[in-house]
Amino acid sequence: xxxxxxxxxxxxxxxxxxxxxxxxxxxxxxxxxxxxxxxxxxxxxxxxxxxxxxxxxxxxxxxxxxxxxxxxxxxxxxxxxxxxxxxxxxxxxxxxxxxxxxxxxxxxxxxxxxxxxxxxxxxxxxxxxxxxxxxxxxxxxxxxxxxxxxxxxxxxxxxxxxxxxxxxxxxxxxxxxxxxxxxxxxxxxxxxxxxxxxxxxxxxxxxxxxxxxxxxxxxxxxxxxxxxxxxxxxxxxxx
Amino acid sequence: xxxxxxxxxxxxxxxxxxxxxxxxxxxxxxxxxxxxxxxxxxxxxxxxxxxxxxxxxxxxxxxxxxxxxxxxxxxxxxxxxxxxxxxxxxxxxxxxxxxxxxxxxxxxxxxxxxxxxxxxxxxxxxxxxxxxxxxxxxxxxxxxxxxxxxxxxxxxxxxxxxxxxxxxxxxxxxxxxxxxxxxxxxxxxxxxxxxxxxxxxxxxxxxxxxxxxxxxxxxxxxxx
Numbered sequence: 001x002x003x004x005x006x007x008x009x010x011x012x013x014x015x016x017x018x019x020x021x022x023x024x025x026x027x028x029x030x031x032x033x034x035x036x037x038x039x040x041x042x043x044x045x046x047x048x049x050x051x052x053x054x055x056x057x058x059x060x061x062x063x064x065x066x067x068x069x070x071x072x073x074x075x076x077x078x079x080x081x082x083x084x085x086x087x088x089x090x091x092x093x094x095x096x097x098x099x100x101x102x103x104x105x106x107x108x109x110x111x112x113x114x115x116x117x118x119x120x121x122x123x124x125x126x127x128x129x130x131x132x133x134x135x136x137x138x139x140x141x142x143x144x145x146x147x148x149x150x151x152x153x154x155x156x157x158x159x160x161x162x163x164x165x166x167x168x169x170x171x172x173x174x175x176x177x178x179x180x181x182x183x184x185x186x187x188x189x190x191x192x193x194x195x196x197x198x199x200x201x202x203x204x205x206x207x208x209x210x211x212x213x214x215x216x217x218x219x220x221x222x223x224x225x226x227x228x229x230x231x232x233x234x235x236x237x238x239x
Numbered sequence: 240x241x242x243x244x245x246x247x248x249x250x251x252x253x254x255x256x257x258x259x260x261x262x263x264x265x266x267x268x269x270x271x272x273x274x275x276x277x278x279x280x281x282x283x284x285x286x287x288x289x290x291x292x293x294x295x296x297x298x299x300x301x302x303x304x305x306x307x308x309x310x311x312x313x314x315x316x317x318x319x320x321x322x323x324x325x326x327x328x329x330x331x332x333x334x335x336x337x338x339x340x341x342x343x344x345x346x347x348x349x350x351x352x353x354x355x356x357x358x359x360x361x362x363x364x365x366x367x368x369x370x371x372x373x374x375x376x377x378x379x380x381x382x383x384x385x386x387x388x389x390x391x392x393x394x395x396x397x398x399x400x401x402x403x404x405x406x407x408x409x410x411x412x413x414x415x416x417x418x419x420x421x422x423x424x425x426x427x428x429x430x431x432x433x434x435x436x437x438x439x440x441x442x443x444x445x446x447x448x449x450x451x452x453x454x455x456x457x458x459x460x461x462x463x
Contacts, residue, residue: 012322073396073440075403077414078433081421085242154309161312165404168421178318182408187322194315201310 006188014188021189024177029196031091032173035166036159036204039095043102043155050103051110052136064107072104076165084169094166101162102155109151113144146219149212153205160201174200245427246434255431260415262435268411269439272330273398276337280394283338284345285387292353292383293375301350308343313401317408333405333412340401341394348390352383381456388451392444399440403432413439 006014018025054064074082079097087093117140125139141148164175172179174193181189213220249255256263291297313336320332356379364378406414413436420428 070437073400073437073444074433075400075414075417075436077403077406077417078429078436081417081429082426082433084421084429085426154306157306158309161310164312164314165407167314168407168418175312175314178315179407182318182321185322190315190318190322194312194319197312197315198310205306205310 010185010187012187012191017188017192025192025196028174028177028193029200031171031176032160032163032197032200035091035094035098035163035171035173036156036200039098039159039163040102040152040156042095043099043106043159044152046099047103047106047110051107051114054107054111055114061111065111068104068107071100076101076162077168080165080168089169089171091166091171093169094163094171097166098159098162102159105155105158106151109147109154110144113147113151114140116147117143142216145216146212149208149215153208153212156204156208157201160197160204164197173197242426242430246430249427249431250434260419262413262416262431265411265413265415266435266439268330269399269402269413269436272333272337272405272412273395273402273443275330276334276402277341277391277395277398279334280338280341280345280398281391284342285349288346288349289353289375289380289383292350293371293379295354298350298354301347305343305347308340311339313337313340313404314407317405317410321408330411332408333402333410336405337398337402341398344394344397345390348393349383349387352386352390353379355386356382384456385451388447392447392451395443395447396440399443400436403436 007016007020050064050068054061076097079100080093083093083096087096121139121143122135125135130139163173164178166172167175167179170176174197177193178190180186181193250262255261258264288301291301316336316339317332320326320335325332325335360378360382361374364374369377402412403414403417405412406418413432416432416435417429420426420430420432
């Protein structure tokens, strides 16, 4: 009974809130995770061909990089509002908006990674009889992986944060809880959802860091004393 | 098709621009909030980044901070502020949230700019007998200047785009035009609001590019 009081007193931290609304919190977190995961995966699937296209030459690079940069200046609030006539109040709307945002970072980083592949490595592979597909898949992609993963981490972390804005159409994961709590000044709900959101971002970042280490074991072997070169070109223009 | 024309009509109707909730006032609010946030963020981030870059320490901090900055959900930060007495302090919650958002890119870019200055140039300057302060003012700062400006430009664009989120918790700015249009199913007004924010971001970016050209310390030497 004493614990019930923290809901009545509207405390910032409330154990009773966590207990009584655990189903609601879990549901929001799960929605947050799948919206983020779907957006980043689709973003990656779209960004990769775009980066390959941009690498073909300046005719393609200009429009691709220009378009993805302009998309980034559209405020998220406006992006979700403008997609409304196309998708209605659905999760597809939020995912589409987030995919468009992730493209800026992903295309730039994939391109930077592919362009940083040493020419000698390419020529050696060609000399060994590698075709273009095998060259891309077995030589260029692994060498571009650190930069690609750096971009993926940035895109994922910012997508986790941006998903909250999806509460505008009722599909914002933890953002929904924040939005619902605003009119009644429900402090415990706002704080809990915000903390969970930041924790999600940190967890996603660490998970991807682990995946990167698993996928690129050679980056650790070669430089035992020096700094790990995994960070890649972190200073994209949208840094 | 129709939406673009209707948005144009909305933008060219004088009545939509006047009054307390009009586009004129919202634009002023937006500029005021973004400008102050950017200035405060510069005042915090640049001295720290330039000092760390000059001393050559704290690289991990600079890079990690830029990643942490992306994890900050501005909407959640604003909502947290609305739960405190700060909600009655006008634009302060928006400014604080935007400062938190703008410091990381400014700090990281300025720091990277400082550390990317060619070591041999630094050694030559030291060999010529420059003191630490001279080295900083006459060698490091001019060479780091392009990266610092890149950071400032991207921070400015992001701050202006993000300031519209303040409308989600009922605070002022151009976002209010978007949310008002959203609530009344007025797509033309939403589009008009979005165009205004994007235009503002592009204009500010253009002004900063022009300023950059005008102020660049290497400007006169470039033509040689």
